[in-house]
Amino acid sequence: DARVTQTPRHKVTEMGQEVTMRCQPILGHNTVFWYRQTMMQGLELLAYFRNRAPLDDSGMPKDRFSAEMPDATLATLKIQPSEPRDSAVYFCASGSRGTGGMNTEAFFGQGTRLTVV
Amino acid sequence: EDQVTQSPEALRLQEGESSSLNCSYTVSGLRGLFWYRQDPGKGPEFLFTLYSAGEEKEKERLKATLTKKESFLHITAPKPEDSATYLCAVQPSGYSTLTFGKGTMLLVSP
Numbered sequence: 001d002a003r004v005t006q007t008p009r010h011k012v013t014e015m016g017q018e019v020t021m022r023c024q025p026i027l028g029h030n031t032v033f034w035y036r037q038t039m040m041q042g043l044e045l046l047a048y049f050r051n052r053a054p055l056d057d058s059g060m061p062k063d064r065f066s067a068e069m070p071d072a073t074l075a076t077l078k079i080q081p082s083e084p085r086d087s088a089v090y091f092c093a094s095g096s097r098g099t100g101g102m103n104t105e106a107f108f109g110q111g112t113r114l115t116v117v
Numbered sequence: 118e119d120q121v122t123q124s125p126e127a128l129r130l131q132e133g134e135s136s137s138l139n140c141s142y143t144v145s146g147l148r149g150l151f152w153y154r155q156d157p158g159k160g161p162e163f164l165f166t167l168y169s170a171g172e173e174k175e176k177e178r179l180k181a182t183l184t185k186k187e188s189f190l191h192i193t194a195p196k197p198e199d200s201a202t203y204l205c206a207v208q209p210s211g212y213s214t215l216t217f218g219k220g221t222m223l224l225v226s227p
Contacts, residue, residue: 004160031213033214033215035217042217042218042219042220043161043204043206043217044217045214045215045216048213048214050213055213056214091160091161093160095213105151105163105166106151106163106215107163108153108160108161108162109160110158110159110160111159111160
């Protein structure tokens, strides 16, 4: 059963601490997305990668957020230092390029619920 | 700037009471329009992709339609298990990313 796996599912941390969220995309998918979901803003794109290369991270606060793909089976999103306004659910999604170069649908993980106190 | 507006924000139906959810969008060239379902505490689950005006897709009690400015998700004779938040998203031409609306929270009562 192919699925996107995210860890941890829940994280409570104190303001100023470093937070690392991990994602294992579906095997064979070459595109990985990071989204953040809040009640006020809904789902917002933070960053995305194709073939492990970052293509767009314009939605991410550069001073504190960083996203990487050390290898094809692991994507990470790091916040340092964390702030209370970072509290949200962070989703990773993966997809692939279908026929004609069009992207297929994105498959989402279960998310990491982050609370910064 | 791409925009997606979903209405209503929340909808309460009785079991068997059919209705439609609306997704209005503005995008500089549409590659695809996506519908997702999200249950509480879960990630969005893919339902449909529509690529061109006039296209329709069906899955069980759900049917999605697309025009040049909006998409509808029709729910026929809903059941309580259809209760969820339904999200609409657009994928602009030349991009792989999705811009999401804020969703419609559907509650179907027995």
